Amino acid sequence: MAGRRSGTPDTRGEIIAAAREAFASQGFDRTSLRSIARSAGVDPALIHHYFDGKDALFVAAMDLPLSPRERLAEALDVPRDQAGVAVIRTMLTVWDDEAYQPSLLGVLRSLTSGTAAGTELRTAFVEGMIFPALRQEIEGGVSERAVGLVGSQIIGLIVARYLIGVEPLVSMDSEELAQLVGPTIQRYIDL
CATH class of the missing domain: 1.10.357.10 (Tetracycline Repressor, domain 2)
Structure with a gap:
């Protein structure tokens, strides 16, 4: 499962959704990039394509739908x-x-x-x-x-x-x- 999947899915959005769910259920410390990648159905290297590490993914995932x-x-x-x-x-x-x-x-x-x-x-x-x-x-x-x-x-x-x-x-x-x-x-x- 290397790189991008076939078709044109919103891969970044799916990674963020998987990360949001993982951070909510497990917290920052117990959430791994591998588990997020597995949940999103992508290669872990693809997370690094979109985000500069776990901290950056966390910030993106916690972009609350309200101010x-x-x-x-x-x-x-x-x-x-x-x-x-x-x-x-x-x-x-x-x-x-x-x-x-x-x-x-x-x-x-x-x-x-x-x-x-x-x-x-x-x-x-x-x-x-x-x-x-x-x-x-x-x-x-x-x-x-x-x-x-x-x-x-x-x-x-x-x-x-x-x-x-x-x-x-x-x-x-x-x-x-x-x-x-x-x-x-x-x-x-x-x-």
């Missing part, structure tokens, strides 16, 4: 005293969407991996996209301390509900969860 900054801007187009519930509601809506979940799980697993790629992703994704969006989009602005506390609550909820599968968080209605967790987020926003 966190745009979603937060939409969510936070509310009065300041409603921002806590709005942030949680939006986060749950995105995470509950099956189209986004594999990519998001891959990002989450990699963020918590302790690898150089995880550190780079944390810096780029959380500190470079999510935190600035929270600071900019909340009416009247918020302190660095508040942003860190909001981030810790969101990450904890995501890990508990979507990665570990803690009940009753998994089976709880998203709106009910937003109403329960939102006031805690609001308290941090109001610091």
Whole structure:
């Protein structure tokens, strides 16, 4: 199975899809280029034709079909005293969407991996996209301390509900969860 397959398939897209699934289910560290190539039905050398190594493939695979900054801007187009519930509601809506979940799980697993790629992703994704969006989009602005506390609550909820599968968080209605967790987020926003 050397090189490109016959016909004109979207080989690059198939590699990205296989990588996205592998990173989501196994995380960055336990995913190999060989396993991705096998899943995509291509020779491993073809991955190197399209991507400059595993890190570059990861970045391409985690190209989420949404902009966190745009979603937060939409969510936070509310009065300041409603921002806590709005942030949680939006986060749950995105995470509950099956189209986004594999990519998001891959990002989450990699963020918590302790690898150089995880550190780079944390810096780029959380500190470079999510935190600035929270600071900019909340009416009247918020302190660095508040942003860190909001981030810790969101990450904890995501890990508990979507990665570990803690009940009753998994089976709880998203709106009910937003109403329960939102006031805690609001308290941090109001610091």
